[in-house]
Amino acid sequence: MKIRILGCGTSSGVPMVGCACNVCRSNNIRNKRTRVSAIVESADAKILLDTPPDLRMQLLSAGISNIDAVLYTHAHADHVHGIDDLRSINFMKKSPIEAFGSADTLRLIKQRFDYAFIKKGEILNNYWTRPALIAKELMSDKEDHICINGLKVEHFKQTHGNQTTTGYIFDSKIAYSTDFNHIEVNILESLKGINLWIIDCLGYDNHPTHSNLPNTLSYIKYVEPKLAVLTHMSHQLDYDKLLEETPENVFPGYDGMLINID
Ligand SMILES: [Zn+2]
Ligand SMILES: [Zn+2]
Numbered sequence: 001m002k003i004r005i006l007g008c009g010t011s012s013g014v015p016m017v018g019c020a021c022n023v024c025r026s027n028n029i030r031n032k033r034t035r036v037s038a039i040v041e042s043a044d045a046k047i048l049l050d051t052p053p054d055l056r057m058q059l060l061s062a063g064i065s066n067i068d069a070v071l072y073t074h075a076h077a078d079h080v081h082g083i084d085d086l087r088s089i090n091f092m093k094k095s096p097i098e099a100f101g102s103a104d105t106l107r108l109i110k111q112r113f114d115y116a117f118i119k120k121g122e123i124l125n126n127y128w129t130r131p132a133l134i135a136k137e138l139m140s141d142k143e144d145h146i147c148i149n150g151l152k153v154e155h156f157k158q159t160h161g162n163q164t165t166t167g168y169i170f171d172s173k174i175a176y177s178t179d180f181n182h183i184e185v186n187i188l189e190s191l192k193g194i195n196l197w198i199i200d201c202l203g204y205d206n207h208p209t210h211s212n213l214p215n216t217l218s219y220i221k222y223v224e225p226k227l228a229v230l231t232h233m234s235h236q237l238d239y240d241k242l243l244e245e246t247p248e249n250v251f252p253g254y255d256g257m258l259i260n261i262d
């Protein structure tokens with residue numbers, strides 16, 4: 001199993017439009033961050049995490065022409081508004097794509113993008129005119145898990161300001177936690193010793209809806225993953241500087257980063 005970071009930037013992306021800070025002006029390719037997304041690949045499954053506004057370029061850069069399902073973490077614009085770019089994948093595979101999320105997440109996405117979801121009993125004449133998603137609601141019971149082409153996917157709740165986001169665990173080896181400022185201790189217990197934890201780290205400052213570097217590092221210290229990769233990073237974080245500030249098992253993510261777990 002492997003995971004590719006398609007994007008690791010916060011909602012504005014890095015560089016941010018109009019900003020002239022050192023990170024935004026940096027020539028380091030690892031300081032160029034598109035909006036947060038990743039793709040998990042096992043022998044039989046390709047699972048996309050969110051559909052950010054940069055999705056088309058991310059799929060092209062990663063050479064991805066097929067996915068089996070989308071897992072939504074929540075309905076914020078930076079995680080959803082590339083939804084139309086799934087249309088090309090529908091067209092290539094000539095079938096709908098299952099889109100998983102919590103009841104709240106799917107409800108909020110449908111408020112904005114109802115046309116992208118197939119209605120009950122609806123037959124499509126083609127797979128080009130609009131995205132074709134099948135909404136699949138995740139049960140709230142945390143013991144519940146789903147299976148996508150043989151890959152076990154568990155999910156858990158995270159606090160993101162006044163919202164709840166969904167974290168995911170793939171085959172008990174990779175956990176994905178973007179957009180949170182708090183995770184309950186019983187969830188952290190269940191993540192202990194995991195092979196890889198992709199984790200929110202917005203910047204250095206305190207933030208009402210995101211984790212910052214000190215907070216993220218304390219979560220990592222508690223969970224003790226073999227490897228942790230930071231994501232959803234803002235222009236506060238310079239890649240090279242951050243690399244020096246993080247412990248041996250913690251790496252800043254970068255767009256295109258590929259991590260093999262087997
Ligand atoms: Zn976000
Ligand atoms: Zn900047």
Ligand SMILES: [Zn+2]
Nearest residue numbers: 074076160179
């Ligand atoms: Zn968010």
